[in-house]
Amino acid sequence: MRSIVVANQKGGCAKTTTIVNLAASLAELGQKVLVIDLDPQANATQWLGGSGPEDGSYRLLVEDGPVKDLWGPTSAENIKIIGASQQLSSVERALAGRVAIDSILKRRLATLQPQHWDFVLIDTPPTLGLVTLNALSYAKELLIPVTTHVLTLSGVAQLMATVETVKSLLNPELEILGFLPSRVDQRTRHSKEVLDLLIEEFGPLVLHSKIRESIRLAESPSYQEAILTYDESSGAAADYRALSKEILAKKVKKGIKS
Ligand SMILES: Nc1ncnc2c1ncn2[C@@H]1O[C@H](COP(=O)(O)OP(=O)(O)OP(=O)(O)O)[C@@H](O)[C@H]1O
Ligand SMILES: [Mg+2]
Secondary structure: OEEEEEOOOOOOOOHHHHHHHHHHHHHHOOOOEEEEEOOOOOHHHHHOOOOOOOOHHHHHHHOOOOHHHOOEEOOOOOEEEEOOOHHHHHHHHHHOOOOOHHHHHHHHHOOOOHHHOOEEEEEOOOOOOHHHHHHHHHOOEEEEEEEOOOOOOOOHHHHHHHHHHHHHHOOOOOEEEEEEEEOEOOOOHHHHHHHHHHHHHHHHHEOOOOOEOOHHHHHHHHHOOOHHHHOOOOHHHHHHHHHHHHHHHOOOOOOOOO
């Protein structure tokens, strides 16, 4: 079982788009995927047509009942979701005064049975607050979407500093799976410049897969469909299929099965 958190505190940098379409393309390859939506905006939950128990991810962090009672079905057979709701925005208040609150998710998900899941994918909000820290403290791999239609590298240094702190204090196993260039428009000079800058800064950490700018992809959440079914022969669908294959082939470190 691999665990991947998608994070970048920059808002609108394609985190949720990555989660939903990566989940769908892994599921298409027969992988069993558990998505955990840790963003109170609940965009991933809505997009995937999640219809599980109410306030799933809030209850995951605040209550101690069995985790298996918290996930529910989505519109894709191989994808289950622990869904988010607005309630999640009050989680810090609900946890005030408790101890070791950075690693609640890690303790809670230790009960997941690894043979039941190939991937746990976690969507995070656009902040580096308690909820994102919990995700970073649990997951073994971090995927960082970066959009290239605007320069979005400004917050990345802060994210990298947080990753180093989390690795030394809470989760030594955390590795960067890679940066995922998204909304790439090869026709514009700006998109190419941002991509070049990313490769200059992070070299081999930049994934080979890139997600192109796609109107069809931007439309697909309104239909509660991943791009793979909304427009299965589109370029963006091909991009996510290539991404899932690259991730399956990539061994971030010894011990992670490919
Ligand atoms: N490849 C793409 N082509 C066109 N539009 C895209 C692409 N990827 C993402 N978008 C659009 O960019 C916007 C932001 O994407 P998304 O919601 O995935 O970002 P996010 O990082 O999850 O945002 P937030 O920080 O608010 O959670 C959405 O309107 C989405 O449709
Ligand atoms: Mg989002």
